[in-house]
Amino acid sequence: MPITIADVAARAGVSKTTVSRVLNGKGEVGVRTADRVRAVIDALGYVPSARAVGLARGSTRVVGMLVPALTWPWMGEVLQGAADVVEAEGYGMLLFTCTHGDESMRRFASQVSAKSFDGLLVVEPEGTLDYITELHERGLPVILIDDRGHQPGFPSVRTTNESGARAAAAHLLAHGRKRPLVVTGLSRFGCTRERLAGFADGYADAGLPIDPALVVEGDFTFECGRVAVERLLAGGVPFDAVFAHNDLSAAGALQALRDAGRRVPDDVAVVGFDDLPLAGHTHPPLSSVRQPLWEMGAAAARTLIAHLAGTPLPDTPTVIPTTFTVRASTGAT
Missing domain, CATH: 3.40.50.2300 (Response regulator)
Structure with a gap:
């Protein structure tokens, strides 16, 4: 069976809350106690849930990306551009497609509710712009890639x-x-x-x-x-x-x-x-x-991650010209 936070707490003789504080660096824990907890973690080989630690810290360091499907001929280039930047910045990526229509969107919405990611990159699945706009208005940072002529109420990256x-x-x-x-x-x-x-x-x-x-x-x-x-x-x-x-x-x-x-x-x-x-x-x-295409994905990811680090989102679309x-x-x- 996998080692749990309860196992670490029992072995170290502390509460689960204390172990959590050591893991996320919040709260006051004595130096000796913290050292003992870390020693038990190493001895047991405990690997904390990245999502749990992220939520405790107030950040998952994960970027969500929602696209219609992976079969679009140019989608791979956009994804690669975004993924290259996300990885270079030390973030993870959760990729969502909309290949099963409403069911796909229900699953995506459950991940939004669970706060599984800090911000969202979107190549808009058709008919979802109102929902994406609502997420932005509720506080989720969103960057739209390839606005297809729409004028969203949030930042976008497009071409000419x-x-x-x-x-x-x-x-x-x-x-x-x-x-x-x-x-x-x-x-x-x-x-x-x-x-x-x-x-x-x-x-x-x-x-x-x-x-x-x-x-x-x-x-x-x-x-x-x-x-x-x-x-x-x-x-x-x-x-x-x-x-x-x-x-x-x-x-x-x-x-x-x-x-x-x-x-x-x-x-x-x-x-x-x-x-x-x-x-x-x-x-x-x-x-x-x-x-x-690669540049559009990369620019969107840079804008989002810069915002997560404290930079305000741009008021106008980022336009990268065709050649x-x-x-x-x-x-x-």
Whole structure:
């Protein structure tokens, strides 16, 4: 059986409260008594519950992180950025997903009630923003990563979706592409609206407004990119470029073009968004707007941990700009 605090107290001839005080460094305990308790702890090999000690000290030194799922293509980069900072600062991390809907959120709420972590990093599971806002208003420090166009009442870290998409438009225009097919993400997401607006504005400013027939709503999957290209080719709708709202749907577009015998980039240039490792391994390699995913996760974690150390939370979002990576799908060699 595991050694308990009661075993330590009995062997040292003190109360459990005294053992607790020695462990958490609070309260007045005589030097000899404290030394005796520590000697018993060493002799018995007692390992106190980190959570119990943390609660006694008023801090768990644990950061919570709530995300929709781990299957999102870019989630690993964000998680790694946050985890690198959390670990470097000597904190632990509790990761929660929302893959089972309400049941997942009930389990998460029970950990909130148990005060299992000191602050929370969030990539918002859809429909939970009001609840997360309530947690913040009740005193839990919260940082939102990728606000997807929302304007939360608490700090966030985001990137420049609109200007990133405008950069994609400028790149395609510089290569003489005048009729781009746009495969968007889900229209209810703010990032989709921002990317569409930035790209459309770039073409409009060049005197080439986007043909509405060339804007196809997708869902960020490989299949949506493939199907969009196949349908337009089958319908005889001409286009000389594809701008997909993520790399996965861009990869689907590349597959459909290859299957149809269209040359990339000679016949059709293709641009994605995210610049995941996948982009360097498509055929041909994919030009893409780079989201600073690792940097966003790291910045959110730094902000939260700095706040836990006493720094006020920022009043405005932290914005980390996109960049553009040119590869062979638009003509780079």
